[in-house]
Amino acid sequence: MSIRRDISDGVLVVSIDRPERRNAIDRATSEAIADAMDQLDADDSLRVGILTGAGGNFSTGMDLKAFLAGERVELPGRGLAGIIKTPPEKPLIAAVEGYALAGGFEIALACDLIVASHSARFGLPEARRGLIAGSGGLIRLPERMPRQIAMECAMTGRMIEADEALRWGLVNRLVETGEAVAGALALAAEICLSAPAALIASKRIVARAGRWPEETLWQRQDELLEDIINSRDAREGAAAFAEKRDPVWSTGSD
Known part of the structure:
Protein backbone atom coordinates (compact mmCIF):
# COMPACT_ATOMS: atom_id res chain seq x y z
CA MET A 1 0.00 0.00 0.00
CA CYS A 192 -13.51 19.37 16.23
CA LEU A 193 -15.06 21.53 18.97
CA SER A 194 -16.76 23.55 16.21
CA ALA A 195 -19.91 22.63 14.31
CA PRO A 196 -19.29 20.47 11.21
CA ALA A 197 -21.35 22.53 8.75
CA ALA A 198 -19.91 25.78 10.09
CA LEU A 199 -16.40 24.44 9.54
CA ILE A 200 -17.12 23.56 5.92
CA ALA A 201 -18.76 26.93 5.21
CA SER A 202 -15.95 28.83 6.93
CA LYS A 203 -13.30 26.94 4.95
CA ARG A 204 -15.12 27.61 1.70
CA ILE A 205 -15.33 31.36 2.33
CA VAL A 206 -11.73 31.77 3.53
CA ALA A 207 -10.36 29.67 0.67
CA ARG A 208 -12.39 31.25 -2.12
CA ALA A 209 -13.28 34.81 -1.12
CA GLY A 210 -10.00 36.21 -2.45
CA ARG A 211 -10.95 35.04 -5.94
CA TRP A 212 -14.62 36.09 -5.88
CA PRO A 213 -15.45 39.24 -7.86
CA GLU A 214 -15.93 42.16 -5.47
CA GLU A 215 -19.45 42.80 -6.70
CA THR A 216 -20.54 39.27 -5.73
CA LEU A 217 -18.50 38.91 -2.53
CA TRP A 218 -21.22 39.63 0.00
CA GLN A 219 -23.90 37.80 -1.97
CA ARG A 220 -21.83 34.62 -2.06
CA GLN A 221 -20.98 34.82 1.62
CA ASP A 222 -24.60 35.55 2.58
CA GLU A 223 -25.86 32.51 0.68
CA LEU A 224 -23.66 30.32 2.85
CA LEU A 225 -24.46 32.34 5.96
CA GLU A 226 -28.21 31.89 5.44
CA ASP A 227 -27.87 28.12 5.46
CA ILE A 228 -25.82 28.22 8.65
CA ILE A 229 -28.13 30.64 10.47
CA ASN A 230 -31.11 28.40 9.75
CA SER A 231 -29.34 25.21 10.81
CA ARG A 232 -29.98 23.06 13.86
CA ASP A 233 -26.40 23.65 14.99
CA ALA A 234 -26.87 27.43 15.11
CA ARG A 235 -29.76 26.96 17.53
CA GLU A 236 -27.83 24.35 19.48
CA GLY A 237 -24.79 26.61 19.77
CA ALA A 238 -26.86 29.47 21.14
CA ALA A 239 -28.71 27.19 23.55
CA ALA A 240 -25.50 25.59 24.81
CA PHE A 241 -23.96 29.00 25.43
CA ALA A 242 -27.03 30.20 27.33
CA GLU A 243 -27.20 26.98 29.37
CA LYS A 244 -23.43 26.95 30.07
CA ARG A 245 -22.89 23.46 28.62
CA ASP A 246 -20.99 21.90 25.75
CA PRO A 247 -22.92 21.85 22.46
CA VAL A 248 -24.00 18.57 20.89
CA TRP A 249 -23.50 19.06 17.18
CA SER A 250 -25.40 17.31 14.43
CA THR A 251 -23.53 15.28 11.86
CA GLY A 252 -22.51 17.04 8.68
CA SER A 253 -25.58 15.69 6.89
CA ASP A 254 -28.19 16.83 9.43
Whole structure:
Protein backbone atom coordinates (compact mmCIF):
# COMPACT_ATOMS: atom_id res chain seq x y z
CA MET A 1 0.00 0.00 0.00
CA SER A 2 1.26 3.50 -0.86
CA ILE A 3 -0.62 5.13 2.02
CA ARG A 4 -1.83 4.24 5.52
CA ARG A 5 -5.12 5.38 7.05
CA ASP A 6 -5.82 5.72 10.78
CA ILE A 7 -8.98 7.06 12.41
CA SER A 8 -9.17 8.48 15.93
CA ASP A 9 -11.84 10.69 17.51
CA GLY A 10 -13.27 11.87 14.21
CA VAL A 11 -9.87 12.55 12.63
CA LEU A 12 -8.60 10.70 9.55
CA VAL A 13 -4.79 10.51 9.45
CA VAL A 14 -3.45 9.69 5.99
CA SER A 15 0.25 8.81 5.81
CA ILE A 16 2.09 8.65 2.50
CA ASP A 17 4.02 5.42 2.98
CA ARG A 18 6.86 5.31 0.45
CA PRO A 19 9.84 6.22 2.66
CA GLU A 20 12.31 4.53 0.32
CA ARG A 21 11.30 7.14 -2.30
CA ARG A 22 11.02 10.01 0.22
CA ASN A 23 7.26 9.67 -0.26
CA ALA A 24 7.39 10.71 -3.90
CA ILE A 25 4.01 10.51 -5.60
CA ASP A 26 3.30 7.97 -8.33
CA ARG A 27 -0.05 7.28 -9.95
CA ALA A 28 -1.12 4.71 -7.37
CA THR A 29 -0.35 7.12 -4.54
CA SER A 30 -2.34 9.92 -6.19
CA GLU A 31 -5.28 7.58 -6.54
CA ALA A 32 -4.98 6.36 -2.95
CA ILE A 33 -4.84 9.89 -1.50
CA ALA A 34 -7.80 10.95 -3.65
CA ASP A 35 -9.80 7.99 -2.33
CA ALA A 36 -8.90 8.90 1.25
CA MET A 37 -10.04 12.50 0.70
CA ASP A 38 -13.33 11.20 -0.71
CA GLN A 39 -13.69 9.09 2.43
CA LEU A 40 -13.06 12.17 4.59
CA ASP A 41 -15.82 14.12 2.89
CA ALA A 42 -18.32 11.24 2.64
CA ASP A 43 -18.09 9.90 6.21
CA ASP A 44 -20.11 12.05 8.60
CA SER A 45 -18.20 10.66 11.58
CA LEU A 46 -15.01 12.25 10.25
CA ARG A 47 -14.47 15.92 11.02
CA VAL A 48 -10.86 16.73 10.11
CA GLY A 49 -8.15 15.16 7.95
CA ILE A 50 -4.39 15.07 8.52
CA LEU A 51 -1.96 14.36 5.69
CA THR A 52 1.61 13.37 6.56
CA GLY A 53 4.52 11.28 5.34
CA ALA A 54 6.24 8.19 6.75
CA GLY A 55 9.93 7.81 7.53
CA GLY A 56 10.80 11.37 8.52
CA ASN A 57 9.86 13.20 5.30
CA PHE A 58 6.59 14.67 4.05
CA SER A 59 7.08 14.29 0.28
CA THR A 60 9.54 15.27 -2.42
CA GLY A 61 6.75 15.56 -4.98
CA MET A 62 6.29 13.71 -8.24
CA ASP A 63 8.03 10.35 -8.57
CA LEU A 64 10.32 11.14 -11.49
CA LYS A 65 11.09 7.46 -12.09
CA ALA A 66 7.37 6.77 -12.49
CA PHE A 67 7.04 9.79 -14.76
CA LEU A 68 9.95 8.68 -16.95
CA ALA A 69 8.38 5.21 -17.13
CA GLY A 70 5.32 6.77 -18.73
CA GLU A 71 2.98 7.12 -15.77
CA ARG A 72 0.61 10.09 -15.70
CA VAL A 73 0.96 10.91 -12.03
CA GLU A 74 -1.67 13.68 -11.91
CA LEU A 75 -5.33 12.69 -11.87
CA PRO A 76 -7.68 14.29 -14.42
CA GLY A 77 -9.51 17.19 -12.80
CA ARG A 78 -7.76 16.62 -9.47
CA GLY A 79 -4.06 17.02 -10.12
CA LEU A 80 -1.08 15.71 -8.17
CA ALA A 81 -2.00 13.52 -5.18
CA GLY A 82 -5.66 13.98 -6.08
CA ILE A 83 -5.97 17.18 -4.01
CA ILE A 84 -4.11 19.97 -5.82
CA LYS A 85 -7.14 21.09 -7.81
CA THR A 86 -9.89 19.60 -5.65
CA PRO A 87 -9.04 19.66 -1.94
CA PRO A 88 -11.63 18.11 0.39
CA GLU A 89 -14.52 20.18 1.69
CA LYS A 90 -13.58 19.37 5.28
CA PRO A 91 -10.53 20.87 7.04
CA LEU A 92 -7.21 19.27 6.12
CA ILE A 93 -3.96 19.71 8.08
CA ALA A 94 -0.50 18.93 6.69
CA ALA A 95 1.81 17.45 9.34
CA VAL A 96 5.30 18.05 7.96
CA GLU A 97 8.54 16.38 8.99
CA GLY A 98 11.67 16.66 6.87
CA TYR A 99 11.42 17.53 3.21
CA ALA A 100 8.32 19.05 1.61
CA LEU A 101 9.83 19.90 -1.74
CA ALA A 102 8.51 20.62 -5.24
CA GLY A 103 5.16 18.85 -5.57
CA GLY A 104 5.44 17.81 -1.93
CA PHE A 105 5.42 21.47 -0.90
CA GLU A 106 2.51 22.07 -3.26
CA ILE A 107 0.58 19.24 -1.63
CA ALA A 108 1.17 20.85 1.78
CA LEU A 109 -0.03 24.19 0.37
CA ALA A 110 -3.23 22.50 -0.84
CA CYS A 111 -3.98 21.72 2.81
CA ASP A 112 -5.70 24.36 4.94
CA LEU A 113 -3.24 24.39 7.82
CA ILE A 114 0.36 23.27 8.32
CA VAL A 115 1.92 21.91 11.50
CA ALA A 116 5.67 21.51 11.01
CA SER A 117 8.47 20.11 13.11
CA HIS A 118 11.88 21.73 13.43
CA SER A 119 13.17 19.26 10.83
CA ALA A 120 10.82 20.59 8.13
CA ARG A 121 12.28 22.03 4.94
CA PHE A 122 10.08 23.60 2.25
CA GLY A 123 11.02 24.55 -1.29
CA LEU A 124 10.04 24.92 -4.94
CA PRO A 125 13.23 23.96 -6.86
CA GLU A 126 11.49 23.52 -10.23
CA ALA A 127 13.07 26.57 -11.91
CA ARG A 128 16.51 25.06 -11.29
CA ARG A 129 15.37 22.06 -13.32
CA GLY A 130 13.99 24.13 -16.17
CA LEU A 131 10.41 23.76 -14.94
CA ILE A 132 7.83 25.76 -13.00
CA ALA A 133 5.86 24.80 -9.90
CA GLY A 134 2.72 24.02 -11.88
CA SER A 135 0.81 22.14 -9.17
CA GLY A 136 -0.37 25.24 -7.36
CA GLY A 137 2.85 26.43 -5.76
CA LEU A 138 3.06 29.66 -7.75
CA ILE A 139 -0.62 30.35 -7.05
CA ARG A 140 -0.87 29.41 -3.38
CA LEU A 141 2.52 30.44 -2.00
CA PRO A 142 1.92 34.22 -2.48
CA GLU A 143 -1.34 33.77 -0.57
CA ARG A 144 0.51 32.30 2.41
CA MET A 145 3.52 34.61 2.70
CA PRO A 146 4.63 38.05 1.42
CA ARG A 147 4.58 38.18 -2.37
CA GLN A 148 8.19 39.30 -2.74
CA ILE A 149 9.43 36.43 -0.55
CA ALA A 150 7.31 33.95 -2.51
CA MET A 151 8.81 35.40 -5.70
CA GLU A 152 12.33 34.92 -4.36
CA CYS A 153 11.60 31.31 -3.40
CA ALA A 154 10.10 30.54 -6.81
CA MET A 155 13.02 32.11 -8.69
CA THR A 156 15.92 30.83 -6.59
CA GLY A 157 14.49 27.45 -5.61
CA ARG A 158 16.03 27.84 -2.14
CA MET A 159 14.75 25.87 0.82
CA ILE A 160 12.80 27.51 3.62
CA GLU A 161 13.71 26.16 7.03
CA ALA A 162 11.08 25.63 9.71
CA ASP A 163 11.87 28.75 11.76
CA GLU A 164 11.64 30.97 8.68
CA ALA A 165 8.39 29.29 7.62
CA LEU A 166 6.92 30.16 11.01
CA ARG A 167 8.19 33.74 10.78
CA TRP A 168 6.46 34.29 7.45
CA GLY A 169 3.22 32.70 8.66
CA LEU A 170 3.59 29.78 6.28
CA VAL A 171 3.02 27.28 9.08
CA ASN A 172 0.48 27.46 11.89
CA ARG A 173 2.44 25.66 14.58
CA LEU A 174 6.06 24.59 15.02
CA VAL A 175 6.77 21.53 17.17
CA GLU A 176 9.72 19.36 18.12
CA THR A 177 11.14 16.96 15.55
CA GLY A 178 9.02 13.82 15.40
CA GLU A 179 5.97 15.55 16.87
CA ALA A 180 4.28 16.93 13.74
CA VAL A 181 1.44 14.40 13.75
CA ALA A 182 0.90 14.84 17.49
CA GLY A 183 0.79 18.60 16.98
CA ALA A 184 -1.65 18.21 14.11
CA LEU A 185 -3.87 15.94 16.21
CA ALA A 186 -3.92 18.58 18.97
CA LEU A 187 -4.95 21.24 16.45
CA ALA A 188 -7.56 18.88 14.96
CA ALA A 189 -9.04 18.33 18.43
CA GLU A 190 -9.54 22.09 18.77
CA ILE A 191 -11.17 22.25 15.34
CA CYS A 192 -13.51 19.37 16.23
CA LEU A 193 -15.06 21.53 18.97
CA SER A 194 -16.76 23.55 16.21
CA ALA A 195 -19.91 22.63 14.31
CA PRO A 196 -19.29 20.47 11.21
CA ALA A 197 -21.35 22.53 8.75
CA ALA A 198 -19.91 25.78 10.09
CA LEU A 199 -16.40 24.44 9.54
CA ILE A 200 -17.12 23.56 5.92
CA ALA A 201 -18.76 26.93 5.21
CA SER A 202 -15.95 28.83 6.93
CA LYS A 203 -13.30 26.94 4.95
CA ARG A 204 -15.12 27.61 1.70
CA ILE A 205 -15.33 31.36 2.33
CA VAL A 206 -11.73 31.77 3.53
CA ALA A 207 -10.36 29.67 0.67
CA ARG A 208 -12.39 31.25 -2.12
CA ALA A 209 -13.28 34.81 -1.12
CA GLY A 210 -10.00 36.21 -2.45
CA ARG A 211 -10.95 35.04 -5.94
CA TRP A 212 -14.62 36.09 -5.88
CA PRO A 213 -15.45 39.24 -7.86
CA GLU A 214 -15.93 42.16 -5.47
CA GLU A 215 -19.45 42.80 -6.70
CA THR A 216 -20.54 39.27 -5.73
CA LEU A 217 -18.50 38.91 -2.53
CA TRP A 218 -21.22 39.63 0.00
CA GLN A 219 -23.90 37.80 -1.97
CA ARG A 220 -21.83 34.62 -2.06
CA GLN A 221 -20.98 34.82 1.62
CA ASP A 222 -24.60 35.55 2.58
CA GLU A 223 -25.86 32.51 0.68
CA LEU A 224 -23.66 30.32 2.85
CA LEU A 225 -24.46 32.34 5.96
CA GLU A 226 -28.21 31.89 5.44
CA ASP A 227 -27.87 28.12 5.46
CA ILE A 228 -25.82 28.22 8.65
CA ILE A 229 -28.13 30.64 10.47
CA ASN A 230 -31.11 28.40 9.75
CA SER A 231 -29.34 25.21 10.81
CA ARG A 232 -29.98 23.06 13.86
CA ASP A 233 -26.40 23.65 14.99
CA ALA A 234 -26.87 27.43 15.11
CA ARG A 235 -29.76 26.96 17.53
CA GLU A 236 -27.83 24.35 19.48
CA GLY A 237 -24.79 26.61 19.77
CA ALA A 238 -26.86 29.47 21.14
CA ALA A 239 -28.71 27.19 23.55
CA ALA A 240 -25.50 25.59 24.81
CA PHE A 241 -23.96 29.00 25.43
CA ALA A 242 -27.03 30.20 27.33
CA GLU A 243 -27.20 26.98 29.37
CA LYS A 244 -23.43 26.95 30.07
CA ARG A 245 -22.89 23.46 28.62
CA ASP A 246 -20.99 21.90 25.75
CA PRO A 247 -22.92 21.85 22.46
CA VAL A 248 -24.00 18.57 20.89
CA TRP A 249 -23.50 19.06 17.18
CA SER A 250 -25.40 17.31 14.43
CA THR A 251 -23.53 15.28 11.86
CA GLY A 252 -22.51 17.04 8.68
CA SER A 253 -25.58 15.69 6.89
CA ASP A 254 -28.19 16.83 9.43
